[in-house]
Amino acid sequence: MPGSRLDDEDRRRIAAWLTEGLGYAEIARRLGRPTSTISREVARNGGPGGYRANHAQQATERRARRRRPGAPPRAPAATDAYGRDAAAVLAFAEDFAALMVQIGLPPMAGRVLAHLITTDSGSLTSADLVRKLQVSPASISKAIGYLEGLDMVRRERDPRRRRERYLIGDDVWLRAWTASARKNTMWADTARRGVRIFGAGTLAGARLNEMARFFGRLSANMAGGPGQAAVNDMLAVLAALVHAGEPLTAGQLATALGWHPDRVTESLRNAAGYPDISDPIALQTLESGAYSVTARRHRLTPAQRQALDGHRRCTPD
The missing domain is CATH 1.10.10.10 (Winged helix-like DNA-binding domain superfamily/Winged helix DNA-binding domain)
Structure with a gap:
């Protein structure tokens, strides 16, 4: 039911659909949940490439026990380099990607664009995107090619590391x-x-x-x-x-x-x-x-x- 907590069966479905390559928005639609619920669930339990239903269920049960009266206080949420809630940042990026998909972008292109926009530097390498999105380099290359065709992303050679960086400028929406x-x-x-x-x-x-x-x-x-x-x-x-x-x-x-x-x-x-x-x-x-x-x-x-x-x-x- 929408609004109720995810149960073991929900988590098994999430794991199976992630393996099939479905995006968070589609998984959320199938389960009748907000996209942010799915993105947070996956982010706090290993990410897209490391999510396991049984581990996620056990972790949820442990968190529930710690929240009982007399239990020790919860550990603080993981934060990024700027002190922001890492799970919330990832959830926003995936929500942003879902919006891009709704207006017509392919799912992987939407995720790549969302992560470029929500990265403070506005640029990432292919390796960065592979690590963040837990997908193959070929998937990143295809998504970048699509976004280049829309003039939304450009490439720049990094002379120090001899590899390309993908950038999104301040004028991306104008372009x-x-x-x-x-x-x-x-x-x-x-x-x-x-x-x-x-x-x-x-x-x-x-x-x-x-x-x-x-x-x-x-x-x-x-x-x-x-x-x-x-x-x-x-x-x-x-x-x-x-x-x-x-x-x-x-x-x-x-x-x-x-x-x-x-x-x-x-x-x-x-x-x-x-x-x-x-x-x-x-x-x-x-x-x-x-x-x-x-x-x-x-x-x-x-x-x-x-x-x-x-x-x-x-x-x-």
Whole structure:
């Protein structure tokens, strides 16, 4: 039961699941306990690589006997070099790792990141991590490679000991945020390329277009959005399409506006990626590769659009 003490059967399950390589968060979920309960239990009884169910049970019984009236006072908790409760420090690191796993990191990468963050120096060697986490060097190497891909960890050669140290800088979250924004931009660009291939009028093209808009907005919001000059260029391109009254290619827009083609391309990309700025006008990419504008559909009800379409058909040329 959650809140009750761990019993012998619980400890046997913990030992078996640790052998299988399960993390503290998953073990806690299976037992219906807080992750901190499992991390403290393992930390005070040999760590992930030395936990034995029978030894842990015996140690718990000894502690219970010492807490009875008339028993000698309990020995002080083990502390680290800074006088902090070592078990509490380890428990926090494992809780932090569980949070990282919940937001998408692989379990071992989450544990490595948590221990780097909670180490005062902000750096550890592979041997340090192997000792702390009781796992193989290959597992550490794989986790470090994953975190490097997210720009969250970097390597530094230790010339005195001729080995690498893994570091986490003060700007780790900024670098992770920037890397995530770049990936969102790649998603948006790929989706836009799909729209050009499948055609905006097809179901696949419409789906990809929504994907491009979503990731474009997400990337822009993470990056802080376009500057005022970029917004002015975007609105000028949309105004040009409204004024022309017919689809135009990027090359035709560049000629008409007297701009470099790259400037037009960037403005069209912003128009697609920031629909809230261009509202109530929406940019359309046609199968021919040309661009046109239309009203944002959510601004009008189906009945209003139908009435306006009928009015347009009845209006003489």
